[in-house]
Amino acid sequence: MSVASLRRETVVRRTLAVTAGCSLLFLGMIMLFLFIEGLPLFSTVSVSDFLLGMNWYPTSEPPEFGIFPMLAASCAVTFTASAFAIPLGVMTAVWLTEVARPGIRRICKPLIEMTAALPSVVIGFFGMVVAAPLLQDLFDLDSGLNLFTASLMLAFMSVPTICSVAEDALFAVPASLRAGSLALGATRRETTVRVVIPAAFSGIGTACMLGMSRSIGETMVVLMTAGGAGILPRSLFDPVRPIPSVIAAETAEASFRGEHYRALFAVGIVLFLFTLAFNIAARYISEKNGGGRRSGR
């Protein structure tokens, strides 16, 4: 290698290191900013009043900053959405790798991944204008803007993520495992259920976690379709107010560095911790028993 090309190599390596460092630095600064702006709230409001309080009246005198109904709403929406999205996403992935012919797979997979690119505002708008009135008439509901509609739209968003990641995991199961199972006399179905899925279990778990973290942080869809009532949901068809929609709806009008502004940042911290927990869980699952996940092909 000539001196010139060596030098070029060093330049490229350093540039890449600086770029990577920058993005890390910016993320770190955003996080720092989030905490600097949010934490001062707790000098006036206690953490338990904040997390367990039932009322959110940021602009009344005196203001109340209880986010418990929003926490409950976020959890309810995420789990309901997962109840639709996980079976649908995982089973689609199983079908693509185990049942469908390779030709079909080559067409279907990019198509599914393309739906992941649908902007969330489009899905939210669809939910608000098409799905909500439809469900309202169908079930004779008080309002079509509710937990169920929001979950349905969120599921619609997270299926592609779940399906695509789970499909990668299933596809990475070594062909020798399948061949071995079939050679021992197991049927295709037995091979899929007893051998392939357990082998890809960690990858499927990661897929589910990523899908859930996508729905808990999703903003536009819940802002537009969840109804926005700050109550604890008692039925699947109650209107709710998940965390991201509060931040989106109120930030523009909260006075800069006021108590309300701080409260919204504190809500942001809670949301951040939630998403972080899901992502860490996803990592943990994939590392714990996913050692040979990608060694197959």
Added chain:
Amino acid sequence: MKRTLFIALTALCFTAAIFAVPAAAAEEIIITGSTTVLPVMQKAGEAFMAANPGISLSISGGGSGNGIKALNEGLCQVAMSSRDIKESERREGTGKGVNAVRTAIAVDALVPVIHPENPVKNLTVEQLRGIYAGRITKWKEVGGKDENIVTISRDSSSGTFETWQELIMAPDRTAPSALSQASNGAVVQAVAGNRRAVGYIGFGYLNPSVKKVNVNGLEATAESALSRKWPIARELYVFTNGAPAGAVKKLIDYLLDPQKGQKAVAETGYIPLSGK
């Protein structure tokens, strides 16, 4: 050599910038306060700056209270407010040599709306308060069908919510069970799509897809709002230190001009002042 040239050029640019800024913006008016008045000011302000290149406006929100406080502290020349000045605020200003002068620029009136198929025609202020506080939950209780009432409110930091809170709800609060929408337009859309819904919007957003409700037997019209008979109306003000003069007077004259500022008032969904 090259480096010296570069430094010299940079220095020249900076000097030019320092001298250029004051030369370009002869006068700056700082405006802050109510987020209810903000859209009017922004809309009228753009046209005003285009018509008066010598004057630049710096407009920000933050609430009526913050606006008046800023005026008292000399941090702004014009304070926007959706309420009158409080006696305590006036005293505080007098102590600092500030004499707040009030000018009304528009009327903000809200109207309750329901689905066109809903037979209810009139609601009293007490009934509206009961509905929004969650005490009245069936249309039957206010002369309608035997169906649940779906209350649609605005997010709690909007000016519209504040007006509703102050003129209808006080001393009660809107129940958390009310659905919240992020804009007047979204409320209209939600009410138009739901036979059981009731919502409230600014006058300017009324359209045939929803039905306006009479309040205390009074019909919502621009006249009833301007004559202050309509119960859910309030004037929007700007406050200045002393009678407006110079560039500030120009701005306020512009706001009150029926062909200019008052047009912006109507376009933002408020009611223009008549006869000025």
